[in-house]
Amino acid sequence: MKTQTKAAILIGLFCITIVVLFGFAIYFFLNKYSFGDFYKRLETRLSIAEKFYLERDSLNTEKVRQLFDQHLEKLDKEQEYVIELKSGVSIQGVSNTHDFPKLFLETLMQTGKGQARKGNTFYAGLSENIKGKRYLIVVSAENYYASHHLIFLRNIILISVLLVILIVLFFSFYFSRQIFFPLSRIMDKVKQISTESINLRLDENNRSVEIRKLVKTFNELLSRIETSFETQNNFISNASHELRTPLTAIIGEADVALLKQRSHEEYQKSLQNILTQAERLDEITNSLFFLAQTGYKGKSILFERVRTDEVIFEAKALIDRINPRNKISIDLSLIPDEPSKLKIKANKQLLHIAFCNLLGNACKYSNNNLVTVYVASTDNQVIISIKDQGIGIPEPEISYLLDPFFRASNANLFEGYGIGLPLTKNIINLHNGQIIVKSQLNKGTSVQIKLPLYLD
Amino acid sequence: MTKNILIPIDFCVASLNTLKLVLESNKAQKISVILVHAEYLSDSEMDLLFYSPYNIIDKNLTVEFKEALEILKNRYSTLEGIFIKLFHGNNLNYMQNFLSANKIEEIYLPKTYQLKQAKRTFNSVTLFKRSSLPVFEMDWEQHLNETEQEHLSALFNRSL
Numbered sequence: 001m002k003t004q005t006k007a008a009i010l011i012g013l014f015c016i017t018i019v020v021l022f023g024f025a026i027y028f029f030l031n032k033y034s035f036g037d038f039y040k041r042l043e044t045r046l047s048i049a050e051k052f053y054l055e056r057d058s059l060n061t062e063k064v065r066q067l068f069d070q071h072l073e074k075l076d077k078e079q080e081y082v083i084e085l086k087s088g089v090s091i092q093g094v095s096n097t098h099d100f101p102k103l104f105l106e107t108l109m110q111t112g113k114g115q116a117r118k119g120n121t122f123y124a125g126l127s128e129n130i131k132g133k134r135y136l137i138v139v140s141a142e143n144y145y146a147s148h149h150l151i152f153l154r155n156i157i158l159i160s161v162l163l164v165i166l167i168v169l170f171f172s173f174y175f176s177r178q179i180f181f182p183l184s185r186i187m188d189k190v191k192q193i194s195t196e197s198i199n200l201r202l203d204e205n206n207r208s209v210e211i212r213k214l215v216k217t218f219n220e221l222l223s224r225i226e227t228s229f230e231t232q233n234n235f236i237s238n239a240s241h242e243l244r245t246p247l248t249a250i251i252g253e254a255d256v257a258l259l260k261q262r263s264h265e266e267y268q269k270s271l272q273n274i275l276t277q278a279e280r281l282d283e284i285t286n287s288l289f290f291l292a293q294t295g296y297k298g299k300s301i302l303f304e305r306v307r308t309d310e311v312i313f314e315a316k317a318l319i320d321r322i323n324p325r326n327k328i329s330i331d332l333s334l335i336p337d338e339p340s341k342l343k344i345k346a347n348k349q350l351l352h353i354a355f356c357n358l359l360g361n362a363c364k365y366s367n368n369n370l371v372t373v374y375v376a377s378t379d380n381q382v383i384i385s386i387k388d389q390g391i392g393i394p395e396p397e398i399s400y401l402l403d404p405f406f407r408a409s410n411a412n413l414f415e416g417y418g419i420g421l422p423l424t425k426n427i428i429n430l431h432n433g434q435i436i437v438k439s440q441l442n443k444g445t446s447v448q449i450k451l452p453l454y455l456d
Numbered sequence: 457m458t459k460n461i462l463i464p465i466d467f468c469v470a471s472l473n474t475l476k477l478v479l480e481s482n483k484a485q486k487i488s489v490i491l492v493h494a495e496y497l498s499d500s501e502m503d504l505l506f507y508s509p510y511n512i513i514d515k516n517l518t519v520e521f522k523e524a525l526e527i528l529k530n531r532y533s534t535l536e537g538i539f540i541k542l543f544h545g546n547n548l549n550y551m552q553n554f555l556s557a558n559k560i561e562e563i564y565l566p567k568t569y570q571l572k573q574a575k576r577t578f579n580s581v582t583l584f585k586r587s588s589l590p591v592f593e594m595d596w597e598q599h600l601n602e603t604e605q606e607h608l609s610a611l612f613n614r615s616l
Contacts, residue, residue: 333480334476334527334528335531336527336530338530374612376527377530379530383523383527385608385612387609438609448608448609
């Protein structure tokens with residue numbers, strides 16, 4: 001169900017319930033009050049009738065009658081009955097002859113007093129023993145107020161409740177549509193955005209704060225998608241460029257060598273050159289392959305318990321072999337006392353590649369200056385910080401650093417393809433970690449990696 | 457015996473270097489530290505009505521500061537307890553009461569590092585220097601700009 005209809009129905013139901021309850025309460029309590037009031041009036045007449053009929057001997061009956069007729073309002077269809085109960089007559093008989101409710105007569109006989117209602121006719125009565133004889137005195141009348149005023153009131157309430165329901169339904173649907181109108185407008189606009197028109201943005205000038213926030217979030221998301229789109233496009237062009245450079249070199253070299261007859265040494269030299277370029281090509285494809293493999297959420301990657309510091313020492317050992325002039329120093333001043341605080345769930349080979357990349361980069365871009373690695377751990381993650389004093393990265397380029405084939409504008413003097421850091425990022429992501437790069441141009445770069453601890 | 461010490465902080469990770477130095481130089485001694493943030497009480501009646509030190513501390517605590525505290529706690533098993541408290545009075549009597557109430561035995565202050573001054577804060581370092589307790593000044597070299605002092609990397613410091 002649409003949220004819009006849901007909201008409208010909720011508001012409508014709520015209002016309708018209140019109105020119906022309100023109308024019902026008015027009718028119910030007024031009805032009850034009018035009944036109670038009417039019984040009281042009947043009872044006044046009953047006591048007068050009792051006096052009048054049973055004490056007829058001691059009173060000036062004509063005078064009393066006159067007095068009451070003058071001062072007491074005559075009720076609608078008011079009737080007085082005085083029934084002498086003879087021994088042969090049953091209650092059923094009395095009920096039949098006078099059309100009284102039977103239950104009313106029974107309570108009258110048992111308790112000596114009683115009230116009842118049959119349709120719109122109200123009865124009040126009492127039974128009394130006088131001079132050995134049993135009398136029933138009953139006064140009945142129709143409740144004019146209940147029969148007319150209350151019905152009128154009921155009709156008014158019914159009609160007004162119906163009207164209110166209609167109005168409430170109309171307004172709740174109207175308002176919910178009004179509220180959700182900007183949303184549908186946003187939807188229409190978003191539908192227009194496709195891969196070709198990804199530079200379109202939603203209008204952020206909306207009066208409602210929530211909608212504005214939503215639009216802003218949408219726009220930010222679009223910006224991110226746009227960047228990643230561009231990265232994708234760049235990736236292909238960069239990748240083909242990177243692959244073509246060594247290929248062109250190989251083709252060129254072979255072409256030149258085959259132009260004419262050459263000496264043995266010359267062939268050897270050109271073959272050597274071709275080999276170097278082919279090796280480079282191999283290196284690029286290998287790292288591309290790795291990048292692709294780690295990019296998919298690992299299916300076949302085996303995770304085990306790994307000590308972070310061990311992996312770092314191994315990575316350092318490898319860098320030492322490749323580049324003996326490096327100055328990597330591992331600072332253990334903040335390493336936790338407990339070894340369990342260093343253990344993470346990881347794939348050792350992948351993590352090894354990631355750290356080798358980072359350490360290698362740090363040495364390369366700082367011309368073998370001092371690189372410091374800090375290892376520390378909080379209660380739920382291991383933090384590794386790698387600081388170098390190298391050339392740094394220009395501020396606006398830091399956000400693109402983790403994109404494949406991106407190379408900072410000041411890195412042209414150094415060899416590289418721009419695959420190492422994206423690969424590292426993929427590996428860290430596979431381990432549910434975070435990588436944060438901070439850098440100052442010509443001062444140095446610090447890479448901070450946070451990996452979740454292996455908690456039992 | 458655990459030693460109770462006091463260190464003023466400004467909720468920047470860099471200010472925890474004092475604590476790191478203390479722990480580094482007292483490896484046999486068990487230490488319980490009270491980190492003190494100095495700021496004047498608010499003038500607003502509303503603020504005072506709903507005064508809660510926990511909320512004030514919570515508002516100032518950054519994720520990186522918490523991480524730095526956890527790192528120190530994991531590194532040094534001699535660190536028995538860390539408490540963060542607010543310090544509201546810029547006068548000697550308040551300080552003496554505060555120190556005796558918290559059973560402080562020693563005070564450690566940063567020597568060259570300047571605590572960050574925010575809206576209502578005051579320089580508690582000069583005040584603590586006047587206390588009758590033994591006061592030690594810890595020095596470390598650091599050339600970080602203001603935003604870097606808040607980052608975790610401020611704790612990763614070579615020169616210690």
